Amino acid sequence: MANAEHSHADLAAGVRAAHGRIKNDIVRTPVEFSEALSEATGARVFVKWECDQITGSFKLRGALNKLRSLTPEDRARGVVSASTGNHGLAISHASRLEGVDLKLFLPTTASPVKKKKIAALGVRPELFGSSCEQTEARARDEAVRTGRVFVSPYNDADIIRGAGTVGLEIAEDVPEAAEVLVPVGGGGLIVGIAACLKEALPAARAVGVEPETSAFMTASIAAGQIVSIKERPTIADAVAGGIEPGAMTFPLYRDLVDRTLVVPESLIASAMALLFERHHKMVEGAGALPLAGLLARPGEFRGRNVVLVVSGRNVAPDRFRAATGLS
Numbered sequence: 293m294a295n296a297e298h299s300h301a302d303l304a305a306g307v308r309a310a311h312g313r314i315k316n317d318i319v320r321t322p323v324e325f326s327e328a329l330s331e332a333t334g335a336r337v338f339v340k341w342e343c344d345q346i347t348g349s350f351k352l353r354g355a356l357n358k359l360r361s362l363t364p365e366d367r368a369r370g371v372v373s374a375s376t377g378n379h380g381l382a383i384s385h386a387s388r389l390e391g392v393d394l395k396l397f398l399p400t401t402a403s404p405v406k407k408k409k410i411a412a413l414g415v416r417p418e419l420f421g422s423s424c425e426q427t428e429a430r431a432r433d434e435a436v437r438t439g440r441v442f443v444s445p446y447n448d449a450d451i452i453r454g455a456g457t458v459g460l461e462i463a464e465d466v467p468e469a470a471e472v473l474v475p476v477g478g479g480g481l482i483v484g485i486a487a488c489l490k491e492a493l494p495a496a497r498a499v500g501v502e503p504e505t506s507a508f509m510t511a512s513i514a515a516g517q518i519v520s521i522k523e524r525p526t527i528a529d530a531v532a533g534g535i536e537p538g539a540m541t542f543p544l545y546r547d548l549v550d551r552t553l554v555v556p557e558s559l560i561a562s563a564m565a566l567l568f569e570r571h572h573k574m575v576e577g578a579g580a581l582p583l584a585g586l587l588a589r590p591g592e593f594r595g596r597n598v599v600l601v602v603s604g605r606n607v608a609p610d611r612f613r614a615a616t617g618l619s
Contacts, residue, residue: 307456349604351382357454377406424533446478456484473582477531479541501585528577
C-alpha cells in the first residue's frame with residue numbers, strides 16, 4: 293500500500309508539472325453551480341464545463357503535455373496516433389501548435405463532424421478498422437515501421453498527467469466537493485483527476501460513469517484483470533472500445549477510483565437533453581455520462597456537493613437530435 297500511495301503522489305506531482313507546461317495554451321474551463329440541476333436531482337450540483345476546452349474536449353490537455361514532454365529527437369521523428377475523434381482533434385491541434393509532424397488513423401466509424409474538424413486543422417487522417425482496437429493496432433504498426441512515437445489516447449503517462457489537470461482546477465474551484473463524477477473509457481481522465489483529489493481533497497470521492505453497452509472497465513474491475521466484453525453501440529461514442537492489455541490505467545483505476553456507475557442509453561440521452569434544456573449546451577454522449585450517473589442514483593447523492601465533468605461537445609447536430617428528440 294505504501295508503494296501505491298507513493299505512485300499516486302508521484303502522479304499528482306506529474307499533474308502539477310503538466311499544468312505548468314500547458315496552462316498558457318489551454319482554457320481554464322469554468323465550474324458553474326447549477327441551480328436547475330440541483331433542483332432536478334436533490335444534490336448540490338457543480339458543472340465543470342470541459343466541453344468549452346479548445347477542440348471541444350478535455351483531450352487537448354493530455355495531447356499538448358505529451359508533445360511538450362518529447363525529446364528533440366522524438367519531435368523530429370514525428371508522432372503517430374489513433375482516435376475515435378476527440379483525441380484526434382486534440383493531437384492535431386497540439387501537433388500544429390508544436391510543429392510536430394503527425395500521422396493519424398481513425399476508425400471507419402468515426403463521427404463525420406469530428407473528421408471534418410480534423411481536416412480543418414490540416415490533417416488528413418487515414419481510415420482503418422471498424423473498432424478502436426483495430427485502429428490503434430494499425431497505428432502501432434506504423435510507429436514500428438517509421439520510427440515515429442506512438443501516442444495513445446489514454447494509455448500514456450504524459451496523457452494521463454495532462455488530463456489530470458482538470459482535477460487540479462476542480463480542487464481549487466470547488467474545495468467543498470464531495471463527489472466528482474467523470475466519464476470513463478480507457479480511464480486516463482479519471483485516474484489523473486482522482487490522484488489530484490486524493491492529495492488535495494482526500495474526503496472527495498472519484499466516481500466513474502460508463503455506458504452499459506460498453507462497460508469494459510466495470511467488467512475488468514469485477515474480474516480483477518482486463519477483460520473483453522461483447523460491446524454494443526452507444527451514443528457515448530467517445531468512450532467506446534476496450535482497454536488494451538497491460539494498460540497502465542487499470543491498476544491506477546482499481547486503486548484510486550472509489551466506485552463506478554453503469555448507465556443505460558436512455559439516461560445518457562435524457563442527460564444530454566437536460567443539459568441542453570437547462571444550460572443551452574449541446575454536449576456529446578460521453579460528456580453527459582456524469583449527469584446520467586447522477587440521474588441513475590439521485591438518492592445516493594442527495595444533499596451532497598457533486599461535480600459533473602462534462603468532458604466534450606463534439607456531436608453532430610443530427611445525431612444529437614436523434615438521441616434526444618429535441619429539434
